[in-house]
Amino acid sequence: MNTSKKAVVLLSGGLDSATCLAIANELGFACYALSVDYGQRHSAELTAARNVAAAVAAELKTIRLDLRVFGGSALTDDIDVPEAVGEGIPVTYVPARNTIMLSLALAWAEVLGAGDIFIGVNAVDYSGYPDCRPEFIKSYEQMANIATKAGVENNRLSIHTPLIDLSKADIIRKGTELGVDYRLTVSCYQADHGGRACGVCDSCRIRASGFKEAGVSDPTRYQPA
Amino acid sequence: MNTSKKAVVLLSGGLDSATCLAIANELGFACYALSVDYGQRHSAELTAARNVAAAVAAELKTIRLDLRVFGGSALTDDIDVPEAVGEGIPVTYVPARNTIMLSLALAWAEVLGAGDIFIGVNAVDYSGYPDCRPEFIKSYEQMANIATKAGVENNRLSIHTPLIDLSKADIIRKGTELGVDYRLTVSCYQADHGGRACGVCDSCRIRASGFKEAGVSDPTRYQPA
Numbered sequence: 048m049n050t051s052k053k054a055v056v057l058l059s060g061g062l063d064s065a066t067c068l069a070i071a072n073e074l075g076f077a078c079y080a081l082s083v084d085y086g087q088r089h090s091a092e093l094t095a096a097r098n099v100a101a102a103v104a105a106e107l108k109t110i111r112l113d114l115r116v117f118g119g120s121a122l123t124d125d126i127d128v129p130e131a132v133g134e135g136i137p138v139t140y141v142p143a144r145n146t147i148m149l150s151l152a153l154a155w156a157e158v159l160g161a162g163d164i165f166i167g168v169n170a171v172d173y174s175g176y177p178d179c180r181p182e183f184i185k186s187y188e189q190m191a192n193i194a195t196k197a198g199v200e201n202n203r204l205s206i207h208t209p210l211i212d213l214s215k216a217d218i219i220r221k222g223t224e225l226g227v228d229y230r231l232t233v234s235c236y237q238a239d240h241g242g243r244a245c246g247v248c249d250s251c252r253i254r255a256s257g258f259k260e261a262g263v264s265d266p267t268r269y270q271p272a
Numbered sequence: 273m274n275t276s277k278k279a280v281v282l283l284s285g286g287l288d289s290a291t292c293l294a295i296a297n298e299l300g301f302a303c304y305a306l307s308v309d310y311g312q313r314h315s316a317e318l319t320a321a322r323n324v325a326a327a328v329a330a331e332l333k334t335i336r337l338d339l340r341v342f343g344g345s346a347l348t349d350d351i352d353v354p355e356a357v358g359e360g361i362p363v364t365y366v367p368a369r370n371t372i373m374l375s376l377a378l379a380w381a382e383v384l385g386a387g388d389i390f391i392g393v394n395a396v397d398y399s400g401y402p403d404c405r406p407e408f409i410k411s412y413e414q415m416a417n418i419a420t421k422a423g424v425e426n427n428r429l430s431i432h433t434p435l436i437d438l439s440k441a442d443i444i445r446k447g448t449e450l451g452v453d454y455r456l457t458v459s460c461y462q463a464d465h466g467g468r469a470c471g472v473c474d475s476c477r478i479r480a481s482g483f484k485e486a487g488v489s490d491p492t493r494y495q496p497a
Contacts, residue, residue, distance in 0.1 A: 142382035150375040157367035190411040
């Protein structure tokens with residue numbers, strides 16, 4: 048294992064990014080976790096990110112970027128979170144979110160001299176989000192190599208998406224194998240301040256059925272009914 | 273002129289972006305100016321952005337993003353601003369700055385339903401900056417069309433760089449033709465709180481010789497010696 052190779056890992060505090068961090072760590076990267084506070088409704092995700100980073104002794108930086116300035120999403124606006132998956136692009140889509148997240152990771156990677164960025168995007172459960180697709184990641188990586196010193200100086204900058212083709216159950220199996228403590232993670236769109244999940248939003252339902260399908264007991268802390 | 277077509281215009285408060293805004297306005301776009309407060313040393317630029325936007329009655333939004341969290345540049349760190357242009361990539365280069373700026377513009381464009389983004393990058397005076405080159409802009413545009421709803425739904429998203437091949441003198445001539453009040457703008461890396469320029473940094477020297485070469489009287493307000 049090469050522990051000197053640095054990687055920036057985007058960490059939301061959710062199940063996917065926690066697994067992504069565990070994979071980067073297992074591959075021997077010195078991990079630098081980046082959490083973006085883009086004006087979420089609750090800070091439970093950020094607390095979760097702190098706990099998840101601490102569990103693998105990764106340095107964590109949190110950068111605040113209040114995307115509510117622009118509006119346009121159920122996750123940052125004061126509109127209701129939907130409970131059912133519809134057609135096309137979901138209203139929970141945050142405009143240009145992964146483009147922005149990757150750009151912030153790119154800035155830190157340049158400063159660190161890191162050539163690797165990990166992001167826990169998934170094209171299976173989030174097929175309606177344009178910025179979760181493999182063709183987006185490939186195009187972003189090409190751009191990033193032109194945008195940066197690393198690109199100019201002919202080093203390679205790679206964007207890793209180890210979860211992109213995995214089902215939620217596969218992700219949970221992989222993370223469980225690597226010792227991820229999913230009790231620390233928060234996936235719910237409307238978790239309470241203590242990080243307890245609502246159990247009814249899309250994200251909660253996808254998560255719960257993932258544990259069931261993986262045959263792993265679900266450690267999620269739910270709000271009292 | 274089609275006044276219903278919206279464009280997001282990145283506006284720093286400097287000479288270049290003020291000219292870029294005037295060009296977008298002249299082309300008939302309904303302009304939405306975006307100013308990013310990325311932890312600059314002085315707020316004079318932000319005041320300048322407000323005044324420049326007001327001059328063409330463009331809506332202005334300012335979004336705060338403290339890139340000092342990452343360090344790595346003379347413009348955001350507490351290191352001295354250099355007074356001479358050296359070889360290669362300048363130390364005043366802010367890591368991934370234009371990538372981040374364009375990503376924020378992209379988010380607002382998505383919310384507005386705008387298909388056009390203007391950025392006043394220039395490859396003549398800033399040849400050492402990887403993210404000021406035409407190949408970067410082209411690659412970013414390709415990525416943006418894959419990253420967004422507009423791309424998925426086959427509308428086009430265009431990144432306009434009307435200044436990219438112009439000399440500073442050409443930019444000043446063009447802006448003067450369009451009635452830009454350059455007295456409102458601040459280019460200096462170390463302007464004082466009132467927006468008065470130092471007169472000695474790279475940016476000041478490039479600006480002053482631009483006015484001279486253009487044969488336009490220089491309205492810049494300088495600090496007392």
